[in-house]
Amino acid sequence: MSRIGYYLRRVVVTILLIYGVATLLFFAFRLMPGDYATMLIASGASEQNVEQLRAQWGLNQPLYVQYYHYITNLLTGNAGVSRASGEPVIDTVSTAFWNTAIIAIPALIVAFVVGTVYGAVMGNSSGSAAEKYGIIPPTVFGTTPDFFLGIVLLVIFWGWLGWFPSGGLAELSTYRTVGERWHIYFTTDFLKHATLPFLTITLKYLYYPALIMRGSVVEVRGQEFAVYQRLLGLSGRTRFKHIMKHASLPVITVLPALTATSLSAQVLIEIVFNWPGLGQLLLESVIQRDTPVIQFLFLVIASWIIIGNFLVDIAYTMIDPRITYDE
Amino acid sequence: MAHDNPLLEVENLDVTYRTREQDIKAVAGASFSIDPNEYFGLVGESGCGKSTLAQAVIRGLDENGEITGGEIRYKGKEIQDLSSKEFNEQIRWNEISVIPQSAMNSLNPLERISDQAVEVADAHSNWSREKTLEKLRELFDVVGLPESRVTDYPHQFSGGMKQRAIIAMSLLLEPSLVIADEPTTALDVIMQDQFLKYLDDLREIRDFGLLFITHDIAVIFEICDSLAVMHGGQIAEGGTVEDIFDTPRHPYTILLQQAFPDVRYPDRELEEISGIPPTPGPEIDGCTFADRCPWSEPACREGAPPLNSLEDDPGHVTSCIRSDEMEQLAVDYLADRESTEATEVEASADRSTRTTGESVLELENLSRHFDPTSNIVESIRARFFGEEQSPVRAVDGIDLDLSRNEVQGIIGESGCGKSTLLLTLMGQYAPTSGDIRFDGTSVEEFDKSDWKEFRRRVQIIFQDPFNTMNPHFTVRETLMEPLRIHGLHRDEERIRQVLEDVQLNPPEQYLDRKESQLSGGEKQRVAIARALILEPEVVLADEPVSMLDVSTQASILRLLSDLTDEYDVSMLYVSHDLSTVSYVCDRINVMYLGRIVENAPTLELLTDPKHPYTKALLQAIPMPDPHYDREWTQLPGAAGDASDLPQGCRFKDRCPDRMEICDTRPLYVDGDGDSVHKTACHLYYDHEAIADGEAAEEIEEVTSR
Amino acid sequence: MSFPSSPGNRLQRLRNHYLFQNIKSGLRLYLSDNVTSFFVVVFTILVFLAIFGPMLAPYQYDEVQRDENGEMLRTEPPSADHWLGTNARGYDVFSRLVYGAQPTILTGFLGGTIIVGIGLVVGVSAGYFGGQTDSVLMRLTDFAYGIPLIPTAIVVVAYFGIGFWSTILIIGLVLWRGNARVFRSQVLQIKEREHVKAAKMLGASDVYVIVRHILPNMGGMIVLFFALGTGLTILVSAGLAFLGFMDPFIPSWGIMLRTAYNSGYVARAWWWTLPTGGAISLTVLTVFMLGRGYERITQADTNQVQV
Secondary structure (H helix, E strand, O other), X not given: OOHXXXXXXXXXXXXXXXXXXXXXXXXXXXXXXXOHHHHHHHOOOOHHHHHHHHHHHOOOOOHHHHHHHHHHHHHOOOOOEOOOOOOXXXXXHHHHHXXXXXXXXXXXXXXXXXXXXXXXXXXXXXXXXXXXXXXXXXXXXXXXXXXXXXXXXXXXXXXXOOOOOOOOOOOHHHHXXXXXXXXXXXXHHHHHHHHHHHHHHHHHHHHHHHHXXXXXXXXXXXXXXXXXXXXXXXXXXXXHHHHHHHHHHHHHHHHHHHHXXXXXHHHHHHHHOOOOOHHHHHHHHHHOOOHHHHHHHHHHHHHHHHHHHHHHHHHHHHHOOOOOOOO | OOOOOOOEEEEEEEEEEEOOOOEEEEEEEEEEEEOOOOEEEEEOOOOOOHHHHHHHHHOOOOOOEEEEEEXXXXXXXXXXXXXXXXXXXXXXXXXXXXXXXXXXXXOOOOOOHXXXXXXXXXXXXXXXXXXXXXXXXXXXXXXXXXXXXXXXXXXXXXXXXXXXXXXXXXXXXXXXXXXXXXXXXXOOHHHXXXXXXXHHHHHHHOOOEEXXXXXXXHHHHHHOOEEEEEEOOEEEEEEEHHHHHHOOOOHHHHHHHHHXXXXXXXXXXXXXXXXXXXXXXXXXXXXXXXXXXXXXXXXXXXXXXXXXEOOOOOOOEEOOOOHHHHHHHHHHHHHHHHXXXXXXXXXXXXXXXXXOOOEEEEEEEEEEEEOOOOOHHHHHHHHHHOOOOOOEEEEEEEXXXXXXXXXXXXXXXXXXXXXXXXXXXXXXXXXXXXXXXXXXXXXXXXXXXXXXXXXXXXXXXXXXXXXXXXXXXXXXXXXXXXXXXXXXXXXXXXXXXHHHHOOOOOHHHHHOOEHXXXXXXXXXXXXXXXXXXXXXXXXXXXXXXXXXXXXXHHHHHHHHHHHHHHOOXXXXXXXXXXXXXXXXXXXXXXEEOOXXXXXXXXXXXXXXXXXXXXXXXXXXXXXXXXXXXXXXXXXXXXXXXXXXXXXXXXXXXXXXXXXXXXXOOOOOOOOOXXXXXXXXXXXXXXXXXXXXXXXXXXXXXXXXX | OOOOOOHHHHHHHHHHOHHHHHHHHHHHHHOOOHHHHHHHHHHHHHHHHHHHHHHHOOOOOOOOOEOOOOOEOOOOOOOOOOOOOEOOOOOEHHHHHHHHHHHHHHHHHHHHHHHHHXXXXXXXXXXXXXXXXXXXXXHHHHHHHOOOHHHHHHHHHHHHOOOHHHHHHHHHHHXXXXXXXXXXXXXXXXXXXXXXXXXXXOOOOHHHHHHHHHHHHHHHHHHHHHHHHHHHHHHHHHHHHHHOOOOOOOOXXXXXXXXXXXXXXXXXXXXXXXXXXXXXXXHHHHHHHHHHHHHHHHHHHHOOOOO
């Protein structure tokens, strides 16, 4: 099969997967006990009012009708209305999404690049004292709870040194000065606020690529082609380059799984730094049982992971010529 | 060897590995020299230090290895004095290059071959990219690869092509010496033959010396001018191939030659070399062969023996202190052996007559196909969209009839389906079609208890001696296991008996050992014991000696042969190596791409092969005799793909005798008919007879199945 | 076995038993590295604290500390009486820390057990039986890989209620994904060994082959993944505790950090926050490093000299 055909098929599979997740989420949340309405009852709203609300949200219609509306609405970019705030879910989530993405994606990229190089250097000097003790710092960061890493940075850089603010995306005063909301990302105040959470994510996620790369480099160095290259007398730099290319394949493979776990960490880190992103939104919505928001948040998170997988597959075909397109 | 300006001289070389426990002297006082344009062989069993020696020359030793003494002179200059930068610039690849052990996987899979060549040229010369590519194309032409394919990725090449690309790489900068480290070990016999052919052809076209390292003395006798034999880190003997073959003067060489299978003499008894290769320690002070030598004296263990020239032939060196007497000692010893063997042979019934004719295992049109779609999504897709891929026909229509007490061989190249056949026989795969009858009953009718019974009466011995035993088990536990599984009385006496039968004597010494405390040959004996303890009727052997050293191989082959008589079992012996099969089997089946193409009694198959494939296989076997002038096989390409088989005969694309009829009508070797020698080839078919009448119908029927 | 055994003989045999021999020689090699030895000591102390902590703590974990005048000691810095000071409610931080070892490490071990348990069942079945079983189980594993753990856990906990045990169960039900594939590939390798094939072809049952031939040869791997699973469970449950999705009445270290953070004294009362988080880090680091030590010795095994 041709390369284009392969890509097309991957695109179709990706879309089908997202559709599957959307369906799964719909039914999963219908099966959950307790929604926003029951919470209202618990907080003293009258049965009648609640029934009225349910009718308004379409919750008393048959399941398949609800499902049909849910899917058609999603296709037209309508994910419903937040039960708590009454705002469209899409708006609420997209603001939070960009707030998260703008910091998490660069931080993860930096963590991956630095971690991979660090791990490669470790693996290349395997057996030496540098390797034996060098692997400890990233391991310490990796084994520290992410939120505690954030707290330590807060204690040091906010509490003791006072270099950075304690949390939030920006000061209120900064909010007032910008016109469009997204202009906030270009203020120095934002950068100041973003530094500590950025640092936390980066430090936390150095560990996995470093460790995988280290093991991978050790393994690739023992492979026959690497032994042959040593016999060929290629310079150390050339050989390192080749080994890096080979060894990075497993690191790329774990990338999507790690972005999934990074979303877990995101919840904790955003709470520590009071960062108005996906994680914080999720926690608030969960506490308020705001099902439409939670449901859509999960869809966004799942799509993030599925699309991540897709991109990795594509990247793989570009690095490794052995990939055949008919599998 | 009396050249004035040798290319490479190694003198008194010592190489030591530093390990956590102790130092290990892997090479001790080794000396040899290679002349310009000479092909020089270095032969020895695994662990004898031959690869280490070569690595020391090219500075490719592992990090814990170190040259601890001696000289390495290249073109008269000591090269150990060079800094690693100088060595890289002056020697490596410009003067000495390497063909590595596993050429299959030695090219970087992520880069084009041309780019890899350019990198090599950049590292050692100031050639331009264009010059390198031009040179590479030229070399591709020399080794028989299309010039246009220099820009391919390695995975686009078949195994044999990769081999040749590696030869091209080694010759890229026109070195004067090429070191080839076990380049043919992983190859099937036909591929090995092609490799040797190109190597031999190169003599005419290029000027370079070759250091060829292998465990296979036949290959050396065939392709090299001189050789050195190594044992336990020492050079035992060296000289021209004719000298060594005609007048060996070291006991190891003498016995090794006798141990080496030779298809020309399948009736000859193979010599066994007792003991196992020594475990090297920090110092070597004595002849390392003394413990295995039938002629050793106390003096052999006092100080390392010097490597001296023979009086009458200065080019012939040996490290045996009794080399003067050796000629006579060997003659006496072998004569003695022959007389005792003669009586033994008489005692055991002649192989071809000992069968009773009653079938114990019959295969009828047995097939086992594999569905290439392995995951659910794929198979659903295949079912709904009809994109079904053709199955892999690993075993495809096999007829075979194994009689009581008979030993039959199945030989074929890797991928011909012989392992699948064994696993299907053992019930690990259900047959796709056809039938297996054991003792007259079809296995299809077996219920659970029949299977259990079957598994007691049919046993299997595997190839790899290294994983024979559960590392947590002792020999006793290993041999208890069959008894335990079948709920039989766990009799210690029985275990001792079977250990004695496989010549692990005295049994007490072995009972409590674990895998790590046994040598390769001993492990394989335990595997045989495990198969025999249930007193089976049929034993299936899957390449039981292919991973053993020659000296051990012979003894295991003989043991198998003896035990089939003693235990009254029939055996199906599967191998890729015709020369070992011939020592054990009464009858041989040749398998090609899932089918049997020829079936004949061993001697007849070896002397009068019919099928072109069998002929090629036989012709491709190197002869352990430098005086024998073998012709290279002319078999183009590699075995086809079992999922994409041609119409008609499967061998036709490689067949030198292809006819028109081969395109349409395949022939089968079937169980019917009483001809002794069956061939699935139109060359031997009376086409006129089948042109009309019943026979033609029969053929149609066969074709359509 | 059929030969007679006296008690002495039995002891001797036990001593010669492969497990005992393996453990003995394994430990010697394991402890030959001083980094690993250090973490073995730390680990011993931690387990000791987890068992005897409540007896060793100078105060009750929920005992309000007061000075001579009966004033409540709120967020007092460390002193001779209170080595790690007091927290916002006047509890002794050191005592709470010592108490907290038990629930934290217990959580870890439980989670590790569930993780390895499910991982083994899935990985070994997929690898051993192959075919459709394999593809179904591996798709299941892929699916599990796609589950964002903390978001899922908080939703499930929020909708179904908070409980100490159920939270650990949720963690275990997701995190087995990390080892199922590794176990599977291990089994695929071991399955091809001759002794396994031999046992199968002798007619041994699947259970026999798995129990006698496959699992014993995975022993080290199982221990390694138990260690990693323990560490991960501690990390994740601390995170959930911090978010308020763990039982607040069990004084684990995660809960301590949550109270510290919510009190608003997180930066000022460093003696409260840092040792607590540090204890979690050290525990997880210890189990990870013990696992790494194991990797080191298995590697040493495969890197033997080629003569």
